[in-house]
Amino acid sequence: KAGVTQTPRYLIKTRGQQVTLSCSPISGHRSVSWYQQTPGQGLQFLFEYFSETQRNKGNFPGRFSGRQFSNSRSEMNVSTLELGDSALYLCASSWGGDSDNEQFFGPGTRLTVL
């Protein structure tokens, strides 16, 4: 059974640009969550999608957005990139919509903003 996949694995962008990251969950999983990991702030929750609906959102500015498709694949978009957006972006998938589900993470996308 394939794990969670994320593309691309590495990205280099400049300030002001926008970027789209993709996440394919484990087959059969309907929930996809996104996290940002930085050395200073650790792992922080961005948002979660379940059945194409955003169900939960962390404390990030509106420049961070996402969506989920009918096949459960998810994308997140960051517009008007800032230097502080440089981070490892991780997505996690789980089977259902309850908080008691085990979550499985992908390898991450390393975003560098110059």
Added chain:
Amino acid sequence: KQEVTQIPAALSVPEGENLVLNCSFTDSAIYNLQWFRQDPGKGLTSLLLIQSSQREQTSGRLNASLDKSSGRSTLYIAASQPGDSATYLCAVSLIKAAGNKLTFGGGTRVLVKP
């Protein structure tokens, strides 16, 4: 607001010694607690999931305990090996939160010396 703390931030032990990693959380109304391992620059690997109704969970050399009333979990790794060197993170999901949202501790970086 749920806060998760992991102490110490770093730990170095000789090969063969047992590892004891601590995790504390401020809100006992949790659905579950999950332990992860992260290798440098990589994603998170799920190690153990403990449901709120459980006291402990075991997998091979790993054993995790949960004491909700005191807001603590401990991950034990028996007979450590150099391959156990990694950062270990604990994360909790809250009953009050909708959907799948994990709150992470800052992690404990472990080095097992041959």
